[in-house]
Amino acid sequence: MLILLVILPYAASFGQNLLMDSDVIQKDRRVFFFDGFTGGSVVFKDGTRSSGDLNYNLLSQKIQFRQDDKVLDLSTPASEIDYVQIANLYFIPYQNEFLVAIERNNVALLYSRSVFLEGEKIGAYNTENTTGAQDNMNALDLEQGGSFGMVYLLPQTKIKITERFYLRKNNKTVIATKKNYLKLYPEIKPQIEEFLSQHKVNFNNEADLRGLSKYCDSLMFAK
DSSP: OOOOEEEEOOOSOOOTTGGGOHHHHHHHOBSBSSSSOEEEEEEETTSOEEEEEEEEETTTTEEEEEETTEEEEOOSOGGGEEEEEETTEEEEEETTEEEEEEEOSSSEEEEEEEEEESSSEEOGGGOEETTOOOOOOTTEEOOSTTOOOEEEEOTTSOEEEEEEEEEEETTEEEEOOHHHHHHHOGGGHHHHHHHHHHSOOOTTOHHHHHHHHHHHHHHHHHO
């Protein structure tokens, strides 16, 4: 099976809010988070930073940059990176990927979207790999007269999208669950339990988790 891509000219705008909707990505089938490589910075734990045109690959969940006529993964070890900022969004390293920061308070709410190609795993340059998993898409060749454009999956490429939310405090990242909210906000545990008894919270829903996180933070800031 070959991955089917179409490369369009660079577009200056990007729809960060729309990209939080799985239905939208199913329709426009984009490979990258932003419509074009966008000015950003990699901020290291030692306080230094490196700037350049960056993007977030939705297939590999990697931060990528342009070099010559290729798009390459950011290869710096995650243990050395504090966060990556692209435009006004923040990406936090976690294991072998980067998570999108939705809320950045005392307890951060993070988001991961995985776009899987159904069928065999496809390696770089459309070479087939029969292990059956997610497309790696590293070293993507975008040589088209020296121009870089937005990459889309064509309609006949079957994809599956999974989403997951995380909480992060003191450099520790855990899945966003009721148990972990109570654990990370011990000072307001009774209030959280009361809130959850009165509101139906879907822990796989961005709006619900935003509401819960904002409620928790409002109580913390009031202390």
